Amino acid sequence: MSELKDILCNEIAENGPMNLASYMRRALTDPKYGYYMQRHPFGIPDHGGGDFITAPEVSQIFGELLGAWIADLWQRMGAPKQINLIELGPGRGTLMADMLRAASVLPAFQKAAKVIFVEVSPALRALQKQAVPQAHWLDDTAYLPPGPCIFVGNEFFDALPIQQFKRQGDSWLEVHVTAEKNTLHYIDVEISEPGFSEPLSACLPEYIENGAIVESSPDSETVMKQISTHIADHGGAALFIDYGHKEPAYGDSFQALEKHKYTDPLASPGMADLTAHVNFPLLANIAHSAGLRASPIVNQGTFLEALGLNIRAQQLMQASPGREQQINDERLRLAAPQHMGQLFKILGVAHCDMPPLAGFPA
Numbered sequence: 003m004s005e006l007k008d009i010l011c012n013e014i015a016e017n018g019p020m021n022l023a024s025y026m027r028r029a030l031t032d033p034k035y036g037y038y039m040q041r042h043p044f045g046i047p048d049h050g051g052g053d054f055i056t057a058p059e060v061s062q063i064f065g066e067l068l069g070a071w072i073a074d075l076w077q078r079m080g081a082p083k084q085i086n087l088i089e090l091g092p093g094r095g096t097l098m099a100d101m102l103r104a105a106s107v108l109p110a111f112q113k114a115a116k117v118i119f120v121e122v123s124p125a126l127r128a129l130q131k132q133a134v135p136q137a138h139w140l141d142d143t144a145y146l147p148p149g150p151c152i153f154v155g156n157e158f159f160d161a162l163p164i165q166q167f168k169r170q171g172d173s174w175l176e177v178h179v180t181a182e183k184n185t186l187h188y189i190d191v192e193i194s195e196p197g198f199s200e201p202l203s204a205c206l207p208e209y210i211e212n213g214a215i216v217e218s219s220p221d222s223e224t225v226m227k228q229i230s231t232h233i234a235d236h237g238g239a240a241l242f243i244d245y246g247h248k249e250p251a252y253g254d255s256f257q258a259l260e261k262h263k264y265t266d267p268l269a270s271p272g273m274a275d276l277t278a279h280v281n282f283p284l285l286a287n288i289a290h291s292a293g294l295r296a297s298p299i300v301n302q303g304t305f306l307e308a309l310g311l312n313i314r315a316q317q318l319m320q321a322s323p324g325r326e327q328q329i330n331d332e333r334l335r336l337a338a339p340q341h342m343g344q345l346f347k348i349l350g351v352a353h354c355d356m357p358p359l360a361g362f363p364a
């Protein structure tokens with residue numbers, strides 16, 4: 003039962019259909035009923051609970067490798083006395099806790115790093131405080147603290163609302179959500195122009211088939227612009243990990259996960275995780291426009307292996323007799339092409355004065 007569904011049905015009856023972005027925003031972050039606002043969505047399928055599992059929850063090695071990546075970058079950028087270590091959408095705080103533990107081999111880094119979480123959900127903030135007691139919080143990226151920053155976001159952009167547009171000959175329809183007899187369904191609404199932003203237009207293939215869907219995430223563009231401008235002004239870098247595409251692409255990627263199974267995104271708003279693929283070329287384009295360098299977009303498996311995933315897994319296996327099989331399974335989940343290794347991509351962006359980012363081809 004989804005109370006939010008009843009509320010949305012009533013609202014639609016009164017005000018007419020809502021566009022997909024408005025629906026997604028309410029389903030995920032409605033202050034009372036939003037998915038992230040009330041539930042603890044992360045879990046391990048075989049151990050009961052949760053709706054999906056993310057890389058830091060699969061294995062501690064994920065956070066350890068990223069922690070070493072950050073500490074190394076901080077050292078090579080000249081070891082500034084203060085660095086803001088900003089994580090977007092930190093979930094349970096596992097990634098940051100693992101990163102800080104790995105980076106503790108550099109006590110000067112630990113001293114320099116101010117941990118800041120960007121998080122909307124009070125329920126998740128409480129969990130994050132348990133994992134990383136010294137953290138500070140921001141509601142969004144509109145006001146970022148001065149000074150150089152290293153940003154990390156794992157499965158953050160995929161949670162930001164999207165709009166969908168359908169090509170119809172020379173014109174466009176926008177996908178909306180409407181209600182009938184207490185069920186929600188899609189409806190195409192005529193619009194005069196989709197009004198794609200400049201960076202989105204630059205990242206679309208030249209030819210878009212009739213009837214095809216193009217997704218746009220104005221919220222993602224705003225966040226990426228704010229982060230990029232901040233890095234351009236204050237120095238630093240950012241690393242984003244998510245599932246999405248490397249090349250300009252289009253198509254419907256809107257999906258819902260509930261209890262580790264795909265479900266209808268309109269069936270139970272507030273009860274399922276809703277996501278869309280991240281348009282990585284678009285994020286890189288925004289960084290470029292702000293004057294930053296952007297890395298090639300690489301697969302998660304390739305990146306983690308370049309950072310020493312296999313060596314770290316070997317070390318852990320030797321140190322943990324009886325857990326070898328489990329550690330090896332976790333390594334494969336992170337990096338094998340049939341698991342997260344290929345679907346998930348990584349993009350690094352940096353101020354032009356920063357040293358090269360490790361893990362990416364030159």
Ligand code: SAH
Nearest residue numbers: 038056091092093120121122123156157161
């Ligand atoms: N990075 C974590 C969690 C990913 S889930 C992990 O890998 O396990 C998405 C996270 O982004 C959650 O913490 C969610 O509450 C947060 N989030 C979603 N929308 C947000 C928004 N608009 N602003 C800030 N945080 C948001």
